[in-house]
Amino acid sequence: MFAFTKESEEKIETILAKYPEERKMSALLPFLTLTQRQEGWVSPEAMVEIGKRLDVSPAYVQSVCSFYTMYFQYPAGKYIIRFCHNISCYLNGSDSLLDYLSKKLNVEVGGTTDDKKFSLIKEECLAECSAAPVMRVNDDYHVNLTKESIDKIIDSLK
Amino acid sequence: MEKETVTLTIDGKTATVPKGTNVVDAAKSVGIEIPIFCYHEKMLRLGCCRMCLVEVEKMPKLMTACTIDATEGMVVKNDTPKVVKGRQGVLEFTLLNHPLDCPVCDKGGECPLQDNTFNYGAGDTRMEFKRFNNVKKKELSPVITLDRERCIACQRCTTYSEVIEGDQALVMHNRGFHNDIGTFNDQPYDTRFSGNVVDICPVGALTNSIFRFQARTWDLDNAKTLCAHCGCNCNIEFGARENELMRVVSRQNDAVDDGWICDKGRFGYEFVSSKNRILEPGIRKDGEMNVASLDEACDETVSKLKTIIEEHGPKSVGFIGSPFASNEELYLYQKLMRLGVGTNNIDHKSYDDTPGLPVAHYDFTDIESSDLTVLIASDPTEELPILDLRIKKAVTRLNRNLIVLNDQKTLMDKYASLSLRYNVGSDGVALAGLAGAIADSLKQGEAPKVEKLEKTTGIKPNSFKDFAEKMIAAKKVCVIYNPAALTGNSVAIVKNLLSVLNQKPEGECGAIPAAPATNALGAMDMGILPDFYPGGVSLSDDSKIKEVWGESAPTEKGFTTCEMFEKAASGDLKALVVFRSNPIVDFPGGDKIEEALKKVEFLVAHDMLHTETTALAHVVIPSVGPGFDEGTTTNIGGRVQYRRKGLKAESFPDWRVLAKLLSGFEIEAKYLDSFTVTAELAKKVSGYEEIRRGSIQKEGKTRPAQASVNGKTPEVTSPDSIDGFKLRVSEKLFAKDKILESESALAHHFSEPKAILNSVDAKKLGIKSGDRVKVSSGNRGLSVEAEVEDSCNPGAVVVSNAGDEYRVLALIQDHNATVQVSKE
Numbered sequence: 001m002f003a004f005t006k007e008s009e010e011k012i013e014t015i016l017a018k019y020p021e022e023r024k025m026s027a028l029l030p031f032l033t034l035t036q037r038q039e040g041w042v043s044p045e046a047m048v049e050i051g052k053r054l055d056v057s058p059a060y061v062q063s064v065c066s067f068y069t070m071y072f073q074y075p076a077g078k079y080i081i082r083f084c085h086n087i088s089c090y091l092n093g094s095d096s097l098l099d100y101l102s103k104k105l106n107v108e109v110g111g112t113t114d115d116k117k118f119s120l121i122k123e124e125c126l127a128e129c130s131a132a133p134v135m136r137v138n139d140d141y142h143v144n145l146t147k148e149s150i151d152k153i154i155d156s157l158k
Numbered sequence: 159m160e161k162e163t164v165t166l167t168i169d170g171k172t173a174t175v176p177k178g179t180n181v182v183d184a185a186k187s188v189g190i191e192i193p194i195f196c197y198h199e200k201m202l203r204l205g206c207c208r209m210c211l212v213e214v215e216k217m218p219k220l221m222t223a224c225t226i227d228a229t230e231g232m233v234v235k236n237d238t239p240k241v242v243k244g245r246q247g248v249l250e251f252t253l254l255n256h257p258l259d260c261p262v263c264d265k266g267g268e269c270p271l272q273d274n275t276f277n278y279g280a281g282d283t284r285m286e287f288k289r290f291n292n293v294k295k296k297e298l299s300p301v302i303t304l305d306r307e308r309c310i311a312c313q314r315c316t317t318y319s320e321v322i323e324g325d326q327a328l329v330m331h332n333r334g335f336h337n338d339i340g341t342f343n344d345q346p347y348d349t350r351f352s353g354n355v356v357d358i359c360p361v362g363a364l365t366n367s368i369f370r371f372q373a374r375t376w377d378l379d380n381a382k383t384l385c386a387h388c389g390c391n392c393n394i395e396f397g398a399r400e401n402e403l404m405r406v407v408s409r410q411n412d413a414v415d416d417g418w419i420c421d422k423g424r425f426g427y428e429f430v431s432s433k434n435r436i437l438e439p440g441i442r443k444d445g446e447m448n449v450a451s452l453d454e455a456c457d458e459t460v461s462k463l464k465t466i467i468e469e470h471g472p473k474s475v476g477f478i479g480s481p482f483a484s485n486e487e488l489y490l491y492q493k494l495m496r497l498g499v500g501t502n503n504i505d506h507k508s509y510d511d512t513p514g515l516p517v518a519h520y521d522f523t524d525i526e527s528s529d530l531t532v533l534i535a536s537d538p539t540e541e542l543p544i545l546d547l548r549i550k551k552a553v554t555r556l557n558r559n560l561i562v563l564n565d566q567k568t569l570m571d572k573y574a575s576l577s578l579r580y581n582v583g584s585d586g587v588a589l590a591g592l593a594g595a596i597a598d599s600l601k602q603g604e605a606p607k608v609e610k611l612e613k614t615t616g617i618k619p620n621s622f623k624d625f626a627e628k629m630i631a632a633k634k635v636c637v638i639y640n641p642a643a644l645t646g647n648s649v650a651i652v653k654n655l656l657s658v659l660n661q662k663p664e665g666e667c668g669a670i671p672a673a674p675a676t677n678a679l680g681a682m683d684m685g686i687l688p689d690f691y692p693g694g695v696s697l698s699d700d701s702k703i704k705e706v707w708g709e710s711a712p713t714e715k716g717f718t719t720c721e722m723f724e725k726a727a728s729g730d731l732k733a734l735v736v737f738r739s740n741p742i743v744d745f746p747g748g749d750k751i752e753e754a755l756k757k758v759e760f761l762v763a764h765d766m767l768h769t770e771t772t773a774l775a776h777v778v779i780p781s782v783g784p785g786f787d788e789g790t791t792t793n794i795g796g797r798v799q800y801r802r803k804g805l806k807a808e809s810f811p812d813w814r815v816l817a818k819l820l821s822g823f824e825i826e827a828k829y830l831d832s833f834t835v836t837a838e839l840a841k842k843v844s845g846y847e848e849i850r851r852g853s854i855q856k857e858g859k860t861r862p863a864q865a866s867v868n869g870k871t872p873e874v875t876s877p878d879s880i881d882g883f884k885l886r887v888s889e890k891l892f893a894k895d896k897i898l899e900s901e902s903a904l905a906h907h908f909s910e911p912k913a914i915l916n917s918v919d920a921k922k923l924g925i926k927s928g929d930r931v932k933v934s935s936g937n938r939g940l941s942v943e944a945e946v947e948d949s950c951n952p953g954a955v956v957v958s959n960a961g962d963e964y965r966v967l968a969l970i971q972d973h974n975a976t977v978q979v980s981k982e
């Protein structure tokens with residue numbers, strides 16, 4: 001069963017305070033984000049709960065959730081690695097680095113490691129072209145990547 | 159109030175339209191068609207398909223005609239090379255991945271994509287890559303199948319689900335290249351109105367699973383007719399091929415259905431080919447039913463009735479008519495009974511009702527223009543689905559107000575700004591309390607006196623006051639009440655309430671008597687009543703009756719259905735003619751009725767399907783029924799419309815049966831078709847003078863409201879306190895009855911009845927949701943699942959009338975509908 005934690009509930013209060021009561025459905029994206037931060041993904045049960053809170057149908061929640069590729073509708077790893085493969089990074093060798101990382105973690109691009117520690121995702125531009133190649137691990141950016149720096153970053157993650 | 163207008167020119171033609179009209183509709187008003195996909199006049203302007211590009215003077219780029227308002231002096235061009243090129247480009251995009259399914263597609267022949275491609279499409283494709291393939295058959299529900307490849311992502315269907323149905327069940331997932339129409343977690347899309355998406359999908363993506371690949375649309379014989387399932391009388395088109403019904407689609411009539419129909423109307427038509435149909439007349443001899451010709455059956459009926467009349471007088475014969483039959487059939491039957499047999503033992507219902515209203519008779523469109531709609535004892539969602547959509551429209555899109563007074567919770571409560579719930583059985587007191595509150599506020603009008611208002615109804619006097627004040631404050635009030643859900647003389651109290659309300663100094667008010675049955679109002683108008691002749695002529699109006707119906711017309715009050723059954727049980731009623739009615743199942747207390755019917759010396763059942771009642775009959779005559787029959791019906795708004803036949807019947811129309819019976823009683827009956835009957839009733843029934851073939855063809859015609867007989871202020875009787883629970887039987891749209899049987903395409907909606915208990919009572923009895931409980935009275939017991947929900951106030955139990963086999967109404971064995979509830 002899904003339930004918001006106490007901390008999440010506190011955040012919900014702040015979120016809801018930002019929108020007029022009759023427009024509370026506008027709080028849908030913050031709710032989805034909050035849910036994903038709490039659970040690592042947005043489960044169907046969570047969608048039902050969000051729908052109840054915001055007076056929209058679970059179908060609507062799911063339709064919005066599915067538009068944003070950064071929300072997961074399945075359980076993802078503890079660390080979400082988003083690897084840019086857009087033009088600047090590509091010109092700077094991101095494809096071979098992504099390949100390297102995929103072999104290192106022993107997971108296919110788009111997949112999650114068996115120990116549920118890492119999800120490796122190919123991402124469109126992360127808006128950090130001046131420091132390409134770039135990847136993002138959860139909320140942190142890692143720039144000017146090389147095989148060595150990737151090793152270091154991954155090894156530092158518990 | 160005059161609406162402000164604007165004048166613009168489109169391709170040189172001048173159009174004057176109400177302010178707020180968009181350019182697509184403005185163009186349509188002068189006969190210019192702007193191609194569209196996503197725009198639908200009943201929904202939001204989406205601007206998402208870009209098909210409707212036009213040039214507008216002083217605007218630099220092509221504009222989407224559906225999203226812009228027509229403005230004064232606007233100059234629109236619909237056929238310049240720039241416009242054509244723009245549309246060609248849009249279509250090329252739309253068609254990039256669209257499959258070449260036209261030769262097999264259900265939409266073929268009535269497809270906007272075909273039409274627009276014909277007008278603007280390129281002859282060839284520039285696409286060099288393989289078309290993107292996608293799912294060809296995704297079952298959204300047992301009746302709706304999505305062909306994902308054909309979807310052009312116009313979002314009409316999802317908008318419909320959100321705006322019209324109001325439940326956001328159908329949505330667009332993965333918006334973008336991988337967009338997909340679907341529901342939450344692939345649950346079925348099985349709302350009450352889901353089928354409309356098939357009509358509005360501008361391509362063959364959303365299809366009717368039953369019609370899918372069955373016929374080409376241009377091969378169908380289409381009959382513009384009416385749905386015969388409920389009192390809304392929605393306009394539909396019957397598509398038949400070789401006398402087989404292939405599909406039902408909606409046929410827009412804004413004064414009735416606003417262009418929508420419910421799924422019962424669309425998919426619930428198996429009864430036209432049910433194996434349960436009565437195909438031939440029958441006469442019972444020595445207990446055995448033998449096939450007979452129509453002449454034999456009619457002769458037998460006439461001669462037996464004549465013998466009984468001779469021996470026991472005309473009062474020993476009774477007639478139970480049907481609120482589902484047409485005006486013509488009912489008119490002829492009452493003529494037969496009154497002039498042929500000579501009795502007023504004529505009725506069609508188990509509740510009290512009288513013709514006429516002390517206020518205006520409102521129509522569906524009045525709901526939109528009323529500031530306030532008051533819903534009394536009505537559950538439109540289950541009883542009159544299209545009324546549900548119209549009220550939702552008024553509340554959610556036109557900013558109207560809704561208030562509700564009912565004894566059970568309904569889905570309409572969600573849309574109401576005030577919802578009061580009276581105790582089951584206290585409707586008379588509650589209505590009198592409300593009438594009193596209105597009279598108090600207005601300081602005029604006389605309402606019945608009530609005592610212990612709060613204790614009896616469970617509603618605080620202050621709440622009545624708030625409710626009354628809302629009704630007085632609104633400029634235009636529309637009161638919708640369901641006479642069939644009221645008890646005792648409550649209908650008289652509603653009418654008293656309406657006349658009190660009518661005295662408010664400002665504004666106007668009107669009412670809609672919303673009995674669920676298809677032609678309940680028509681049955682009242684046609685005088686299928688023991689105390690009124692057609693046109694609401696009271697028996698006391700002796701001279702009028704004699705003038706219209708002749709000197710021998712009976713003026714003694716006849717028996718109500720209830721009295722007829724009592725008299726049958728006591729042996730005083732010797733013969734009964736039952737037309738398209740199955741009182742054993744559909745009337746409260748069926749067991750007693752069954753016993754009574756067994757005692758009747760001569761029982762004639764004239765019906766479409768075999769029922770518990772026809773099984774007891776001595777003579778059975780087939781009635782062809784909807785699909786095959788023709789005639790007029792009168793909907794809850796008083797609109798008389800024409801129900802055409804869509805199929806050819808093997809047997810004879812009902813009016814011909816009636817003509818035979820009438821001739822048997824030496825009454826001239828030279829009818830050529832149903833319209834000759836219509837012509838006669840137009841002469842005889844006041845209010846129907848203007849009803850004739852020509853006047854009702856298109857949208858039907860509203861018959862003028864009948865005035866109600868002004869009586870004195872009715873008395874209120876407080877409900878008895880009982881030992882046990884009061885049973886409230888709630889209606890279900892998709893009930894497993896004779897009409898929607900187990901083979902119905904809608905069978906997935908069937909469910910067992912539930913006993914819904916108030917949490918206070920449930921606690922006392924130690925019952926939780928999901929427990930099996932027994933609801934019983936007398937020798938009847940029904941084992942059902944309990945649901946604990948405050949649907950009604952403590953002291954009552956709500957059981958849904960989920961199907962004939964459960965015989966829920968048989969649990970009602972006294973006038974209080976007392977039942978016992980115990981845990982199993």
Ligand code: SF4
Nearest residue numbers: 309310312313315359
């Ligand atoms: S299924 Fe039909 S109505 Fe729905 S988005 Fe696709 S094309 Fe439009």
Ligand code: SF4
Nearest residue numbers: 385387388392420423
């Ligand atoms: S609302 Fe009533 S009349 Fe209309 S389609 Fe449904 S059942 Fe038929």
Ligand code: FES
Nearest residue numbers: 196205207208224
């Ligand atoms: S009809 Fe105008 S954008 Fe679709």
